Amino acid sequence: MKFMKGSLLSTIFLLLTLVVLNNSYALTLSASASGELIPGTATYPNTVTNGDFMITGNHIATLVGNGIDEYTTWVFDFTSDTDYGAFSATDTLTSAWLTLTLTPKTGLITTDSMRINGLPVITDIIQSLAVGVTTTIEFELLTYYTSDQIMGEFASSVLGEIGMFYQDDAILSFASLDLTTAPVPEPATMLLFGLGILGLAGVSRKNI
Structure with missing residues (x-):
């Protein structure tokens, strides 16, 4: 179960990273x-x-x-x-x-x-x-x-x-x-990324 949660967290982190990259601009x-x-x-x-x-x-x-x-x-x-x-x-x-x-x-x-x-x-x-x-x-x-x-x-x-x-x-x-x-991330995208990281941190604490 812990393995599945860890895998899910990794997937969410990857998706957040892709959002940042896709919304970056030169x-x-x-x-x-x-x-x-x-x-x-x-x-x-x-x-x-x-x-x-x-x-x-x-x-x-x-x-x-x-x-x-x-x-x-x-x-x-x-x-x-x-x-x-x-x-x-x-x-x-x-x-x-x-x-x-x-x-x-x-x-x-x-x-x-x-x-x-x-x-x-x-x-x-x-x-x-x-x-x-x-x-x-x-x-x-x-x-x-x-x-x-x-x-x-x-x-x-x-x-x-x-x-x-x-x-x-x-x-x-x-x-x-x-x-x-x-290319640099748009400010709104960085805010979303930051909130996502905080959410992942919260979920990780609950699973410890």
């Missing part, structure tokens, strides 16, 4: 930046604002905004996402999906790179793009960075923002980043 925050395919131009040391992108030249390539030998920076601001309040900088990411639309302007695209501010550069997915062709590429940042590295930038400086850097032979016209955390 939280995703999204942010984007956009600009024109053909931005305005300026002469260094002036900069060019192309929508959400800031373009900076240098003392050698003095024409800014033509996509040749220049630096592009932008910020992914996640604070306007409706789920931002439920997102924690201590969460573990299961995905950090980056989308970029860019137009390489010279054959020197083979030397281009991009990065999250303060983190190592990414080169391989960019350097083989065709010159003069506007291309959209998508890739997983967790291939290059750890969750802690990305969330460290998310939490540093201005909370909820991730700064980006690109150099140096392309015009960027769109970028987006989706951050997805590991």
Whole structure:
């Protein structure tokens, strides 16, 4: 009889666990930046604002905004996402999906790179793009960075923002980043699970 009760308790516990797992959800925050395919131009040391992108030249390539030998920076601001309040900088990411639309302007695209501010550069997915062709590429940042590295930038400086850097032979016209955390149980489900555990504890005491 005790064996049957123990088996029943184990079954109930398993069912409660499955309820929690089935009612868990992954939280995703999204942010984007956009600009024109053909931005305005300026002469260094002036900069060019192309929508959400800031373009900076240098003392050698003095024409800014033509996509040749220049630096592009932008910020992914996640604070306007409706789920931002439920997102924690201590969460573990299961995905950090980056989308970029860019137009390489010279054959020197083979030397281009991009990065999250303060983190190592990414080169391989960019350097083989065709010159003069506007291309959209998508890739997983967790291939290059750890969750802690990305969330460290998310939490540093201005909370909820991730700064980006690109150099140096392309015009960027769109970028987006989706951050997805590991699934977490819904609060109501956790309450149900807790009540179930308390009930099982009560039943176990009565059978001792």
